[in-house]
Amino acid sequence: MQIQYIYSMKILSPQQLKAVETQTIKIQDVDLINLMERAATAVLNWLKNHMDVSKNHFTIICGVGNNGGDGLALARLLASENSHVKVYLQKNNNYSLDNLTNQKRLKDAKIPIEFYDSETKFEFQPFSIIIDAIFGYGLNRPIEQEWISIINQINQAENAVVSIDVPSGLFCDQLNSPEDAVVQSEVTLTFQTPKLALFLPENEKYVPQFEILDISLDWASMESQNADFHYFSMDQIPQFHKGRTVFSHKYEFGNVVTIGGSYGKIGAILLTTKSVLRSGAGLVTAYVPKCGCQIIQTSFPEAMVMTDFSEDKIIAFPSVDGFDTIAIGPGIGTDEKTALAFAQFLEENDLTNKKMIIDADGINLLAKNPELVNKLPEKTILTPHNKELERLVGNWNDSFEKIKKTKEFVQKNNLIVVSKGAYTQTYLPNAQIYFNSTGNPGMATAGSGDVLTGIIAGHLGKGFTAEEAALFGVFLHGFCGDEAAAQIGQESLIASDILNFIPTGMKKLFG
Ligand SMILES: NC(=O)C1=CN([C@@H]2O[C@H](COP(=O)(O)OP(=O)(O)OC[C@H]3O[C@@H](n4cnc5c(N)ncnc54)[C@H](O)[C@@H]3O)[C@@H](O)[C@H]2O)[C@@H](O)CC1
Ligand SMILES: [K+]
Incomplete structure (x- = not known):
């Protein structure tokens, strides 16, 4: 089978979407009305x-x-499927051309339109699904x-709300102020490429979830747009598969050392170390305090200690x-002596050719001693939570300030930052930012980050570039968490479950 490699789905601005729409019309020799259909x-x-x-009944x-x-257009299509539809259209004398064409098509199909103005009181039938088609990316x-x-009437109704393209009132690439009126959708069905606003935590109450619907806009036109933001999804996966051959041996897949753990926190480095090997790396050694030796050897005999x-x-x-790959941080603690040892390690070793990932308390140790950032090998991957990230880049007031500060930090120091959370954001040193598409709230659980560190370290060991390991590692972590949640639910999901589902996840992705 020929696999089509797609590097990224670009997140486009309304102006760029308009340009893509225009180019699609030209290249595919269609009209806008066809795209609307x-x-x-x-x-x-x-x-x-x-x-x-x-x-079902739709309003x-x-x-x-x-x-x-x-x-x-949807009203007409639903009516032809024998759905019950109630259509409200804003009273106006300035409709777009294709809006008018669809009004006529409804009239021809004898589907009544009721006009509303700012005084209208809607009567939503119980259980009718509200389709929000008031504003899309044209909101200015x-x-x-x-x-x-x-x-407000839509938001106060008991009915489920499905927004078309964007919840009405939501800006695509800037933040709304809290007093703005914005539809609170249950799900937003967005066309072709997700809009930046859909990823921002400030907008969670308007877009708790979205789905991307393909409308076959011209791919080359989308690719030709300059974009700083990308969406990393299934389409990017096949290119990341580096399989084994019959003559493969373990030394080809990296020699990884995981450094971490302290009394009472050996579990963290154990999860990381196991995840390294489960991700397909060849060899792994855990470096731990003495109290960790027996624990690791007993519960994970495949690791060296x-x-x-x-x-x-x-x-x-x-x-x-x-070692070619070094993972530092899980369970390591922030004791003064550990901090000193960490500083000495970075100052006295030539790490130029090493691949490195730092997580958890490793990041806190760095933040305590910020000039150490200069000693990290290029493209070291840092995987902070928001609180840990703040310690590195300073506080922020909103998502855009966070993005700006993190981008500057990453570019200045030639590092990769994986900012963990919903739609985990990966910042690459070339100023490109990727939102991840996998994962679920059940993964916000102790040890989940330790597993992510191990997965990324394992892929670094296997020979992935730092960019690939970060992007794919984040994706795989979420994917395995989704597989685990599908089997056992989100509520009782623990980090070991994510780890245990790495084989299932990898098999599902690559066969
Ligand atoms: N991406 C695509 O290629 C396609 C997009 N389509 C749809 O087209 C939408 C964009 O359509 P439009 O550009 O007509 O814009 P909208 O339908 O989002 O908005 C309508 C118009 O309202 C005006 N407006 C903006 N803010 C306003 C405000 N606060 N109060 C009152 N009026 C305001 C603007 O002049 C705008 O053009 C997309 O969101 C999507 O739903 C599809 O029809 C076809 C293909
Ligand atoms: K809408």
């Missing part, structure tokens, strides 16, 4: 995959532009005062001469 059909198909549309609230046009100012009651001469914490780092 594709969009409405994609929404219809999504609905059909999730429910029996003929047994479709349309605006005056092309988002509204999508809603009108906050929704005006007089229309706020329309949005070296011990510090201290019983309960690391106070001297090992020689890393024979």
Whole structure:
């Protein structure tokens, strides 16, 4: 089978989307009305995959532009599937051309349209699904005062709300102010490529989840746009598969050392070390305080163990001469002696050709002594939580400030930062930022980050570049967490489950 390699899905601005739309129309020799029909059909198909549309009632609230046009076209398609539809359209004399065309098509199909204005009181039937098609990416100012009651009625209704393309009132690439009126969707069905706003924690109440619907916009036109933000999803996976051959031996897949653990926190470095090997690396050695030796040897015989001469914490780092990949941090603690040993390690070793990942308390040790950042080998991967990241780059007031500060930090120091959370953000030194597509809230659990560190270290060992290991490691971690959640649910998911599902996840991805 010929595998089509796709490097990334670009996250485009409204202006870029408009440009892609125009180029698609030209290249594919179609009209906008055809793209609108594709969009409405994609929404219809999504609905059909999730429910029996003929047994459902839909209240479709349309605006005056092309988002509204999508809603009108959807109303016609749903009616032809014998759904019950109630169509509301904003009273106006400035409709877009294709909105007008779809109004006519509804009239021809004898589907009534009820016009609303700012005074209208909607009567939502119980259980009717509200389709929000008021504004899409064309929003260029906050929704005006007089229309706020329309949005409020949607938000206050008990009904489920599905937003088309973007929740109405939400800006695609800037933050709304908290007092703006924005539709709170259950799910947003966004066309072709996700919009930046959908990833930002500030917008969680408007977009708790989204799905991307393919409407076959011209791929080359999308690729030709300059974008700083990308979405890393299934499409990028095949290129990351580096398989084994019959003559492969363990020394080809890296020699990784994991350095961490302290009394009471040996579990963290154990999870990391196991994940390294489960990810397909050849050899792994855990470097732990003496108290960790027996624990690791007993529960994970495949690992080698070296011990510090201290019983309960690391106070001297090992020689890393024979290792190509170094993972530092899980369970290591922030004791003064450990901090000193860490500083000495970075200052006295030539790490130029080493691949390195630092997590958890390793990051806190760095933050305590910020000039140590200069001693890290290039493209060292740091995997902080927000609190740990703040210690490195300073506080931020909103997502855009976080993005700016982290981007500067990464570029200045030639590092990679994996900022963990929903849609984990990976910042590459070339200023590109990737949002991850896998994972679930059940993975916000103790030890989950330790598993991620091991997965990334394992892939570094296997010969992935730092960029590949970070992006794919984050994806795989989320993917295995999703597999685990599918089997055992999110609520009781623990980090060992993510680890135990690495084989299932890898097999599912690569066969
Ligand atoms: N991406 C694509 O290629 C396609 C997009 N389509 C749809 O087209 C939408 C974009 O359509 P439009 O550009 O017509 O824009 P919208 O339908 O989002 O908005 C309509 C118009 O309202 C005006 N407006 C903006 N902010 C306002 C405010 N606060 N109060 C009152 N009026 C305001 C603007 O002039 C804007 O053009 C997408 O979101 C999507 O739903 C599809 O129809 C077809 C293909
Ligand atoms: K919308």
